[in-house]
Amino acid sequence: ACGNKNDGANGGNASASGSASPSSSAASSPTASGSSAAASDDVASLKGKNIALLMRLNTGTFSAQYVDGVKKQIEKFGGKVTVITADDKLDVMASNLDAAVTQHYDGILLDHGDDGALSTGVQKALAANIPVVAFDSNISAAGVTNIAQNDQKMAEQTLEALASDAGGKGNIVKIWVAGFPPMESRQIAYKAFQEKYPDIKEIAAFGTADGPQLDAQTKMEAILKQYPEKGSITAVWAAWDEFAKGAANAIKQAGRDEIKVYGIDLSDEDLGMIQDTTSPWVASAAVDPASIGQVQVRYLYQKIHGDTTPATVELDSVYVNRDSLPADKKVTTADLSQYVKGWGASDEGSTDYLTALEQAVAGQ
Amino acid sequence: MNHKISQFSFKYGALIFIALVLVFFSLYNEYFFTYSNLMDILRSISILTFVAIGVTISLTVDGFDLSVGSTVSLTTVTTATMMIWYQMPLVLVIVVPLVIGALVGLLNAFLIVKVRIPDLLATLAVMYIVSGIHKTYTKGYSVYNNMQFQDGTKAPGVMNPHFLWIGQGKLLGVPFPVILMIVAVIGAHIFFKYTRQGRQTTMTGGNEEAARLSGVRVKRIRTWAYVASGVFAAIGGILYTARVGSGQIDAGAPMLMDSVAAVFVGYSVFGAGRPNIIGTFVGAVLTGVLINGLTMLHVQYYTTDIIKGAVLVLALAVTFIHLSRKKT
Amino acid sequence: MNHKISQFSFKYGALIFIALVLVFFSLYNEYFFTYSNLMDILRSISILTFVAIGVTISLTVDGFDLSVGSTVSLTTVTTATMMIWYQMPLVLVIVVPLVIGALVGLLNAFLIVKVRIPDLLATLAVMYIVSGIHKTYTKGYSVYNNMQFQDGTKAPGVMNPHFLWIGQGKLLGVPFPVILMIVAVIGAHIFFKYTRQGRQTTMTGGNEEAARLSGVRVKRIRTWAYVASGVFAAIGGILYTARVGSGQIDAGAPMLMDSVAAVFVGYSVFGAGRPNIIGTFVGAVLTGVLINGLTMLHVQYYTTDIIKGAVLVLALAVTFIHLSRKKT
Amino acid sequence: MAGIGKSFSGVRALQGVDFTVAGGEVHALLGANGAGKSTLMKILSGAYETDEGEIRINGERLDIRSPSDAKRAGIHCVYQEVDTSLIAHLSVAENIMLDRLASPKGSAWLRWGNLHREAGEALARVGSRIPTRKRADELTLAEKQIVLLARLLVEEAKFVILDEPTAPLSLEEAERLFGIMNGLKKAGIGIVFISHRLPEVTRVSDRITVMRDGRVVLSEPAAGMQAGDIVRAMLGRSFEEEFPKTDAPIGDTLLEVKGLTAGHRVKGVDLTVREGEVVAVVGLVGAGKTELSRLLFGADPADQGEVALEGRKVASAAPADAVRSGIVLVPEERRKEGIFVGSSVLHNLSLPILKSLARFSFISGPGERRHAEDMIGRLGIKTPSPGQLTGFLSGGNQQKVAIGKWMSTDAKVFLFDEPTKGVDVGAKRDIFRIIGELARQGKGIVYLTCEFAEALGLADRILVMCDGRIVKQFARGEATQEDLLLYASAGREDLK
Numbered sequence A: 001a002c003g004n005k006n007d008g009a010n011g012g013n014a015s016a017s018g019s020a021s022p023s024s025s026a027a028s029s030p031t032a033s034g035s036s037a038a039a040s041d042d043v044a045s046l047k048g049k050n051i052a053l054l055m056r057l058n059t060g061t062f063s064a065q066y067v068d069g070v071k072k073q074i075e076k077f078g079g080k081v082t083v084i085t086a087d088d089k090l091d092v093m094a095s096n097l098d099a100a101v102t103q104h105y106d107g108i109l110l111d112h113g114d115d116g117a118l119s120t121g122v123q124k125a126l127a128a129n130i131p132v133v134a135f136d137s138n139i140s141a142a143g144v145t146n147i148a149q150n151d152q153k154m155a156e157q158t159l160e161a162l163a164s165d166a167g168g169k170g171n172i173v174k175i176w177v178a179g180f181p182p183m184e185s186r187q188i189a190y191k192a193f194q195e196k197y198p199d200i201k202e203i204a205a206f207g208t209a210d211g212p213q214l215d216a217q218t219k220m221e222a223i224l225k226q227y228p229e230k231g232s233i234t235a236v237w238a239a240w241d242e243f244a245k246g247a248a249n250a251i252k253q254a255g256r257d258e259i260k261v262y263g264i265d266l267s268d269e270d271l272g273m274i275q276d277t278t279s280p281w282v283a284s285a286a287v288d289p290a291s292i293g294q295v296q297v298r299y300l301y302q303k304i305h306g307d308t309t310p311a312t313v314e315l316d317s318v319y320v321n322r323d324s325l326p327a328d329k330k331v332t333t334a335d336l337s338q339y340v341k342g343w344g345a346s347d348e349g350s351t352d353y354l355t356a357l358e359q360a361v362a363g364q
Numbered sequence B, C: 001m002n003h004k005i006s007q008f009s010f011k012y013g014a015l016i017f018i019a020l021v022l023v024f025f026s027l028y029n030e031y032f033f034t035y036s037n038l039m040d041i042l043r044s045i046s047i048l049t050f051v052a053i054g055v056t057i058s059l060t061v062d063g064f065d066l067s068v069g070s071t072v073s074l075t076t077v078t079t080a081t082m083m084i085w086y087q088m089p090l091v092l093v094i095v096v097p098l099v100i101g102a103l104v105g106l107l108n109a110f111l112i113v114k115v116r117i118p119d120l121l122a123t124l125a126v127m128y129i130v131s132g133i134h135k136t137y138t139k140g141y142s143v144y145n146n147m148q149f150q151d152g153t154k155a156p157g158v159m160n161p162h163f164l165w166i167g168q169g170k171l172l173g174v175p176f177p178v179i180l181m182i183v184a185v186i187g188a189h190i191f192f193k194y195t196r197q198g199r200q201t202t203m204t205g206g207n208e209e210a211a212r213l214s215g216v217r218v219k220r221i222r223t224w225a226y227v228a229s230g231v232f233a234a235i236g237g238i239l240y241t242a243r244v245g246s247g248q249i250d251a252g253a254p255m256l257m258d259s260v261a262a263v264f265v266g267y268s269v270f271g272a273g274r275p276n277i278i279g280t281f282v283g284a285v286l287t288g289v290l291i292n293g294l295t296m297l298h299v300q301y302y303t304t305d306i307i308k309g310a311v312l313v314l315a316l317a318v319t320f321i322h323l324s325r326k327k328t
Numbered sequence D: 001m002a003g004i005g006k007s008f009s010g011v012r013a014l015q016g017v018d019f020t021v022a023g024g025e026v027h028a029l030l031g032a033n034g035a036g037k038s039t040l041m042k043i044l045s046g047a048y049e050t051d052e053g054e055i056r057i058n059g060e061r062l063d064i065r066s067p068s069d070a071k072r073a074g075i076h077c078v079y080q081e082v083d084t085s086l087i088a089h090l091s092v093a094e095n096i097m098l099d100r101l102a103s104p105k106g107s108a109w110l111r112w113g114n115l116h117r118e119a120g121e122a123l124a125r126v127g128s129r130i131p132t133r134k135r136a137d138e139l140t141l142a143e144k145q146i147v148l149l150a151r152l153l154v155e156e157a158k159f160v161i162l163d164e165p166t167a168p169l170s171l172e173e174a175e176r177l178f179g180i181m182n183g184l185k186k187a188g189i190g191i192v193f194i195s196h197r198l199p200e201v202t203r204v205s206d207r208i209t210v211m212r213d214g215r216v217v218l219s220e221p222a223a224g225m226q227a228g229d230i231v232r233a234m235l236g237r238s239f240e241e242e243f244p245k246t247d248a249p250i251g252d253t254l255l256e257v258k259g260l261t262a263g264h265r266v267k268g269v270d271l272t273v274r275e276g277e278v279v280a281v282v283g284l285v286g287a288g289k290t291e292l293s294r295l296l297f298g299a300d301p302a303d304q305g306e307v308a309l310e311g312r313k314v315a316s317a318a319p320a321d322a323v324r325s326g327i328v329l330v331p332e333e334r335r336k337e338g339i340f341v342g343s344s345v346l347h348n349l350s351l352p353i354l355k356s357l358a359r360f361s362f363i364s365g366p367g368e369r370r371h372a373e374d375m376i377g378r379l380g381i382k383t384p385s386p387g388q389l390t391g392f393l394s395g396g397n398q399q400k401v402a403i404g405k406w407m408s409t410d411a412k413v414f415l416f417d418e419p420t421k422g423v424d425v426g427a428k429r430d431i432f433r434i435i436g437e438l439a440r441q442g443k444g445i446v447y448l449t450c451e452f453a454e455a456l457g458l459a460d461r462i463l464v465m466c467d468g469r470i471v472k473q474f475a476r477g478e479a480t481q482e483d484l485l486l487y488a489s490a491g492r493e494d495l496k
């Protein structure tokens, strides 16, 4: 039942309209391509697509919100999405990609893939006329659009905030783990930060991907005991919100309210903690996970439509701190845009025909 | 003389080793051997200890419960959702996970005792099932105060502060989870050492057929052992939620190997060569001490693994070289 | 008659089950039963199969190698760093990891055979050590083409394309890892069934004392079994690197449980009730088929775990209900 | 073998043992339990390494460090513990050809056809028709023993050691074994034969060596040796194999069994036991005695039949039910079923009576210790302390522990399954004494054995079992050994 229905329609139609769509840039898009009948034809052909979302890992709230973004956008376009996760096994992800190609999905979304592991599969997909849009995967194959959050920038935003709050000096704790590309990008910014602020000393560094939150909590407790005087630790920089949660818990429970935590990534859960005035976690930088998903889907549909899309789309991150949030009301990532400029509700990647498609689906 | 030294090292080797480690860390860092740091260490191992006691019990009846990690995960999200999604009263929030732990134990026992699937195989299968159930239940989400659902609505509840106290509060200056842990360790030790059912459990593990022919109801004993294992894992799950203040997905997965390692270190305590509660506790303490002390030494987390492994080898080598020498 | 049916279901139950699953998926989705999809499935399980063969060998001598997962991780990063950091020739890139696998096996064997630490305990300790070593070696970083070091310089090398071909290339239209896997399965099966050393290995696992008294050099046999287990894990690691084109940290960690599950499903093939190579292969195929097929059914990823666990229970239940009935 | 010495963790099992076997002779090695017979032979066959002394063949010094060294020198052994020598899940053929498969010589490849053929031929030579494709764990104990004998025949042995081979065999099968031994002897092969059955020993062997406490005390040609001399040498004192039957008043009916049936092994057994009565159930090996005792005890499920104790039906879903109603069993395989080798004597003895030792489920430590010491004294268990691991006791003392654990229960019926199997005469007499004492206390005893002499000496009533049925009943003094043998095997003839 799945996959076969639209199979024939896809190839021919998409390539036909492909010649008609010249533009590459994001928001501005080709509008009128012939008569309105042709346009509605266009729209009709985009309905009922089967999309595969291949994820390397699907745990934690960030992933869940990202998947939501993808799902909602595809539903708005009248399509269907299958989420296939690899449980952090890159070889399984490669196999899943192969399977998705064999099963003739109409489009493939990748999340946190890896060029080395996926390039063969991606080539196969492209050869089979299946468009691919990747998020945080650095796929090098021509014809793939890479959506990326600017990891270095997120790190810079939080680190700069940390430096200015601390007055350019102090003792900090770094919680970070190697082994994941985004983490390693964040580390580059951290390196630069250390050179820029020689008076800010790293007194401890730890972190593991294996049970990150509880481990960070336990180890933070040890560090707090090692530096028991108030003021001996200025701040904690956590390169991942899972770490930030653990560190914040430890500090809060130890009553060391002078220590501030700066994290990266933002989920509803994290927002709650940042808003909580008793929590030491004061700021984070992130891209809205849901809008990452939405933007990724839009570019995929552009590709299905036959448009040429840019090779990379970098989503700007937003810095969020407690002061910018209201004190009287719980904020979630969905309504964060009311308080923080540049958050969410991005219409990046949207085009007129996609809007028309949304309306057509909604009208049904 | 020589024999006596080896006998001594065999019995007290593990304890002496811990003492040396403690002395080393204390000399290295003045803050290590403080009351509050030691309490931190004990608190940090309280969850692990509960899970490890469960594993010890299953090993005592010559079984092996691989499903404890996923039981921790399941009970963690259950506890959190009961407060955050359904705003249930505290009693239920604590009782229901315990019942769930017992049910997982019953499932294990059913497969092992009735269907007669070997323990490792049965509990591995249950591990997958329980792990799948807990993710399906929350659709892969972690559960936190006022979390937002996919349909845009918000969860009505927050974590009960009394509940959080279980994981974070103190009683007479001692963290409550530490008190719970000590009570559990002493209780379980007394149970195995001084009670009838405890003795029957140990004997069943020693030779099931002989126990059966001695009139021990071995099926019942093995069943309760797996149920106990599940319940202890559930307590671990409850403590986990209370400690981190939210219901994390897959929280228990890393607990399996860590608790097994603690139990195995425990084999060498007092030269038992067998699972035993005090040994398990010592193993957990050693784990906690190493993590805390090595963090203070700024040793990278990955080096900790090597040290953990080496300590395990050392402890086991002393015990088993000795035990095998005794045999021949 | 009734007896015959039960006998039949017992022997061929697992195979029939797989056949039914295949038929079901084929009917449900036209792309499922195509040459390229089936090849995809086989390729997806090739790494798992190698690791699982290693586990099977260790289980055959009545041991249990928990360190295979970390051996995969260690050899994966070794392979990658040899190309990317040191630009070594292809031969070395393949031989060195194999040697490392053998060394890990020797360490296990030493602890188990010489020091006489029980197998689960020894291999758990080695698991921690090896896992720590591989992370310490790359400081926790994954290793990829021209990776950047912490001091800002870049790694000089990239993955050798011939090497990548091992994991991604095809020979006569068949993915090369699939060919390797088939050769390994057939080879290992023949070894255990038709060679003297293979039989000696089986005997040692069946009754070590009897084998020893018959003149089998059981220590040597058990040593080679752990070495073989390490080498097969190393092959898994090499294939992993070749498949994903980089050296991922902790790549092998999830392999342990998956391969153990495959081996355990294999217990039920032909009603063996014991580790056997063909069964292991069937178990791996079943894993691959389920993962591939269930994604086509739009089954949520977390539900897959439940199904995997349920299948495992089912397969084991049929076998062991039957086996235990036979005994009494 | 000259000057052989061996210690186990400080305890001397053998010292200064000289032992010689000539080609073409049957050399019987005798001794009480724990005399060191098996240990000596294990050293000869390479299962243990010797601490001191040397082994020579034809005057040439031989260094035996492993079983394969011994096999290379042509020394083969059938060990006392049959199950330790078989691989349960492999076929009969492979088990027979095990040594061949284990040797490093020969082709690396296996030819299954040849394997089955040769195994089949070896079985034919011992006159057995066990299918070679059957799995070893599906065999009966006697069949397993035969497989081990067949294993000997496929090897080119110069010396063969048979450690209590006749223990699990029926008389008929034992006779066949003696035939095979005769054949080997004619082929110039030296045979060491260990047995506790003195009559057969004096009949088949050429030379007899007796060991006591790890030393050789007697070594003479068999011809002209009297059983009494041998026993005296074994025990270091004169001893008549006596059965101290103590008269106990026989009271009301305790146990009543009707139509007990399970599979092919036990078919419609009726049985009554009265207070103070010793009822012996005799039969050849494989007659179904062990199975009967297990059914009575609820250890195996019965298909049909009823067991009643003092008129009340006994629920027999599990042994625990039987124990609660007052039936207890001393099982045949003590190490596997009777005792906990890894636990102390103390814990072994107290397990069934924990309830009475415990208050609010807490076990009274002093009470437990007092009970153990009392029991050790009453039964004469030789152990350095109650805390000693039971596995370190000698066989006879282990058996006493297996019996002793039931002594303080208020059990009314005691089932003994071959309690004297592999037990030396001294310990045997202790066991008989204990049984007599129990009878005097008004307990009912069911004594299942294949040693007819024991039954004749001990029992008030003897039931003969054959092929799962009770075929004949004798009152005390009515039967002779010959009668018992007749009925025990006649039933079997009928069925053939």
Ligand SMILES: Nc1ncnc2c1ncn2[C@@H]1O[C@H](COP(=O)(O)OP(=O)(O)OP(=O)(O)O)[C@@H](O)[C@H]1O
Pocket (backbone or CB within 6 Å): B327, B328, D008, D009, D013, D031, D032, D033, D034, D035, D036, D037, D038, D039, D040, D080, D392, D393, D394, D395, D422
């Ligand atoms: N592996 C062992 N470890 C410790 N002691 C042992 C071991 N094997 C034998 N012994 C001891 O050595 C002594 C001789 O035992 P052995 O088995 O040779 O006696 P045996 O003459 O064969 O007796 P049986 O008639 O019961 O077979 C006994 O005291 C026994 O307990």
Ligand SMILES: Nc1ncnc2c1ncn2[C@@H]1O[C@H](COP(=O)(O)OP(=O)(O)OP(=O)(O)O)[C@@H](O)[C@H]1O
Pocket (backbone or CB within 6 Å): D137, D138, D139, D140, D141, D142, D168, D265, D283, D284, D285, D286, D287, D288, D289, D290, D291, D292, D332, D450
């Ligand atoms: N596990 C088993 N599998 C197959 N056959 C068995 C098994 N146990 C016993 N038998 C066979 O069942 C029959 C009755 O056995 P049982 O052990 O009750 O006989 P027995 O008279 O007690 O002999 P023994 O002197 O060996 O104890 C025999 O033929 C025996 O070999």
Ligand SMILES: [Mg+2]
Pocket (backbone or CB within 6 Å): D037, D038, D039, D080, D163
């Ligand atoms: Mg003996």
Ligand SMILES: [Mg+2]
Pocket (backbone or CB within 6 Å): D289, D290, D291, D332, D417, D418
């Ligand atoms: Mg019997």
